Amino acid sequence: MRLGLAANQLHHGSDDAALFRWLRACERGIRELDLGLHAVGRTHDAIVRAGLLADYPPLRRYPYGREGGLMKLVAEVVGMDGDARTLDGAIYFIDPVDPSSVFPEAVALKRQCVIHAKPFLSTVASARDWIELERMHAGLEPDPGADDLHAPESQTLALIAHDAMKPAMLAYAAQHFDTLSRFTRRVATGTTGQRLNELAWSRGWPQGKPWADRYQSGPMGGDAQIADLVLQRRCHRAIFFEDPHVARQHEADIQLLERAVTTVTDVAVCITTPRLAARWAEAVELRRNRRAGG
Incomplete structure (x- = not known):
């Protein structure tokens, strides 16, 4: 499995930047999964x-962004030369106030991940969560360091x-009703x-509640409105x-929600495709069963 990797300057410019927080939390899992990371120039150099x-x-260096590194990731999410140059998704730690986060190649990277049903992980919480769900699907034991991401009764x-x-x-x-019902609260837009x-009412949830x-x-x-909940750290996961x-x-409103999620990068997980959402729900049950069995 291979992911593109990029981080805005904010997220690799200090010892405690988001890129390094993610790597310190997940380096063991990255190595267990033998995860290929195809990192744009400055991001790769910062890791080294x-x-x-x-x-x-499996850590590979791509050109700097200004030399087309991010554009290459977009093309490889779509797929190039068969499996030889095809990425399974992308991690892009976004600084919501960095102008480069809205450059065409940055927007296209997310769009092509969504179109091709591949993970696009733009926050530390999302990237940590993805490593743990892939560990569960690989048959590994739960990482206690990921317990904060798996506490739906308080989220x-x-x-x-x-x-x-x-x-x-x-x-x-409908397919994952019981898993979703474990959250202490669910919110949604109108329709x-x-x-x-x-x-839910058809599934036996109390009528009128x-x-x-x-x-x-x-x-x-x-x-x-939901973006405000995210900023207040009162919404922990968005599907x-x-x-x-x-x-x-209402593109600006959608971007506002996405910007709120990246603003609280360590808190909010965002899942943007049905395929990834299903894989996450399955991993939740795998992890829960292994915890109970342990």
Whole structure:
């Protein structure tokens, strides 16, 4: 398995930067998974200077961003030369106020990950979470260092879906209803929330009691309301099924939510495709069963 890796200057410019926090938390898991990391120039150089992932051949250096390094990652997420140059997703630690985070290649990297149903991990929490879920699917024992990410009884989950993705969200919620119901609270934007509540009532949830607390619809500001919860550290995980093929009149609101998630990079996990969301839910149950068995 191979991921592209990039980090804005903020996230590798100090000893305690986000890139290094992630690597220190997950280096063991990275090595256990033999995860290939194809790192853009400055990101790679920062890892080497910090003495992390020493003697680790799957860490590869790509050109600097200004020399096309990030553009190469985009092409390889799509797929180049068969399996020889194909990435399984990307980690991009975003500084929401760095102008480069909205350069075309940065936007395209996320879009192509979503289109090709591959993980796009833009926060420390998301990248930590992904390593643990892949460890679970690899049959490894749970990492106690990831317990904070697996405490749904004290966490809030946001469920958001664009119009074309609402059927996928409902199917996902139906398949993983028990797992999602373990969260202390669920929130959703308008129509998605109503349909999720109707699903829950059909599954025996108390009639009239919301399974998901509804905020405004996306175009009316629901994304902004949930972004505020994220910034207050009152929303810990967002499952956001995006439709990358349509122009969205409320694009700024969607970007606001994404920016909020990257602002609290150590706290908020964001999952953007049904495939990754299903893999996460399966990993949750694997981890729970192994914990119970231990």
